[in-house]
Amino acid sequence: MVLHLRRSRMALGRRTRRIPLYTLVLFILWTLLPFDNTIRQAVRFNFVRLLDSFSPNSHDRWVSAPPLFPVDLAEDVLVIVKTGYGTRNRLAAWFKALSPQSQLGDLIIIGDYASAPDGRFTYRGQDLPVHDVVNRTLSDLAFSSVLSEGASYPRISNYESLGKAIANGDEEKALHLSQTFGWELDSMKDVSSLELAYEMFPQKKWYILLDDDTYLVQPSVVALLGHLDARFPHYLGNAVGDFRARFAHGGSSIILSQGAMRVLFDENPDSVSTAHVESLTTIWGDRLIARALVRSGVFLEERYSHFFSGEPPRLSKLRADRMCSPIVTFHKLSDPSDMLDVGKRFETVDKPFEWARLWDVYGDPSLWRQGIAEARQDWDHVGNPDEAVATIHGVKTVEKCARHCAKYARTCLAWTWDSVSKDCHVSPWMIVGKESKGKISGINAKRAKRLAQAC
The missing domain is CATH 3.90.550 (Spore Coat Polysaccharide Biosynthesis Protein SpsA; Chain A)
Structure with a gap:
């Protein structure tokens, strides 16, 4: 029994001593891979994602x-x-x-x-x-x-x-x-x-x-x-x-x-x-x-x-990770009148412009800043849904749609109910939005207020 234990410890010691060697070999192989190698890019992508998970952007005060x-x-x-x-x-x-x-x-x-x-x-x-x-x-x-x-x-x-x-x-x-x-x-x-x-x-x-x-x-x-x-x-x-x-x-x-x-x-x-x-x-x-x-x-x-x-x-997506961060650009202003409108609204901006201030510039109701939840008729605060938006079918009333957002209050920032299709969209972002006939939309006011107050 003692002899077997000694042999196990010796084998473990040899394997432990080889770790630096294995590490060196892996490092050399890594450096030999081209920068655009798929394996190298996959490792880098996931490593960067891991680091970002420990560094939230919600308070970009350093800017x-x-x-x-x-x-x-x-x-x-x-x-x-x-x-x-x-x-x-x-x-x-x-x-x-x-x-x-x-x-x-x-x-x-x-x-x-x-x-x-x-x-x-x-x-x-x-x-x-x-x-x-x-x-x-x-x-x-x-x-x-x-x-x-x-x-x-x-x-x-x-x-x-x-x-x-x-x-x-x-x-x-x-x-x-x-x-x-x-x-x-x-x-x-x-x-x-x-x-x-x-x-x-x-x-x-x-x-x-x-x-x-x-x-x-x-x-x-x-x-x-x-x-x-x-x-x-x-x-x-x-x-x-x-x-x-x-x-x-x-x-x-x-x-x-x-x-x-x-x-x-x-x-x-x-x-x-x-x-x-x-x-x-x-x-x-x-x-x-x-x-x-x-x-x-x-x-x-x-x-x-x-x-x-x-x-x-109006369609820029305000997420929890950027509410207080400055916006550098806007896109899709292909109609000259849209470009001129943005230029007019932003001509007096003389300091970094945070995402949350979009509501101030466009003069839309911002009761959510006081934590007041309000459903807006013929409007859409979600925009085009993607895989990040939860879509619940067959929601019969606007009140039930609002409750779906409340159910996921820790992640939901806005909801939109389509009175025709009866679809309810629960979104992790909110947009200033625009008129959209037949839709009723609202903001998760308590969460939005809390995020904006941190700016």
């Missing part, structure tokens, strides 16, 4: 603290506005929506066409042409073996057709073509637009790529970036996609530091060349940026995702 790295929008930031021939009518409203207090300095406009002399924009004395970055992508590919191998790519012929219609002055045909396949050409713009921006303004600390229907809340941008060192690689935005391809949603804007641009364009030109090739077939240009960055060892910092909204203000 209001004195910045460690002060940002001057005029000197330190370049804004890249992405447009297309079919959406260029949005640009006038985008510029007009900038308040007289706008601190933006340098801007460039990129698209799938080059503007004629009479189609340029002027911003505070700057002449701003539209740079054709699709043509730039194809020029870069001309040095690649891809186009010489005989393969045909519809996007190239589509781009040529669009260019021909524009050159011939056939506006109707050009608009039709742009509406038909403009979204495909969009994926050929993103990487080249960043490349052009870095060439033109290499001294900038921050580069913001956004769509022509995206509104930038400048005080919030300054507050966020003021706590990050631009010399290091930073990739910021609204995280979407699964663990194999987490990327910043382009419509919500993409922010890259000078450090990230240096790593991508100076240190990893092969990754950029690969991205140009992939742009001939890939669906999303914003995902293409992420792939190029990941191959270069730069990953999306998801801890800042809740600062970005991919929706217009």
Whole structure:
């Protein structure tokens, strides 16, 4: 018995001594894996999620603290506005929506066409042409073996057709073509637009790529970036996609530091060349940026995702983790009147703008701030439900729907009852909302008040 015990202890000791060896082997194998390896990305994704679970965002008070790295929008930031021939009518409203207090300095406009002399924009004395970055992508590919191998790519012929219609002055045909396949050409713009921006303004600390229907809340941008060192690689935005391809949603804007641009364009030109090739077939240009960055060892910092909204203000989802956090952008303001309306409402904003203040700006009833629950007729505080929203069918009365929210009071922030379908939607977020005939909606006032008071 004693001999058996000794042997067991010796075997255990040998296994214990091997742990450092096994750890070293695993570490070496890990470092040899490419940055875009699926296993590596899966481990990193779950590890980041674990860390974030211990770091709630509900009190982002650090944003209001004195910045460690002060940002001057005029000197330190370049804004890249992405447009297309079919959406260029949005640009006038985008510029007009900038308040007289706008601190933006340098801007460039990129698209799938080059503007004629009479189609340029002027911003505070700057002449701003539209740079054709699709043509730039194809020029870069001309040095690649891809186009010489005989393969045909519809996007190239589509781009040529669009260019021909524009050159011939056939506006109707050009608009039709742009509406038909403009979204495909969009994926050929993103990487080249960043490349052009870095060439033109290499001294900038921050580069913001956004769509022509995206509104930038400048005080919030300054507050966020003021706590990050631009010399290091930073990739910021609204995280979407699964663990194999987490990327910043382009419509919500993409922010890259000078450090990230240096790593991508100076240190990893092969990754950029690969991205140009992939742009001939890939669906999303914003995902293409992420792939190029990941191959270069730069990953999306998801801890800042809740600062970005991919929706217009009235439909932006206020969740518990962001009630007191600043909003950097709004999206889907494709109608010029919507962009101008947002510009008007936010023109006096001179400090970081928190999500909870959306109710103040839009002047909607906010009894929930006093903890008063109220059902609003012909309104919707939930919006489009997804898998996070609990939908209960066959709820016969609005009172029963409200009780479903009360049943899940620790997670529910808003509910909506459809008087026609009898569906009851119980949501972990709330939106300012808009008129919706036949629906009755309410806020979990006690929880919303408690969250807002913590700001």
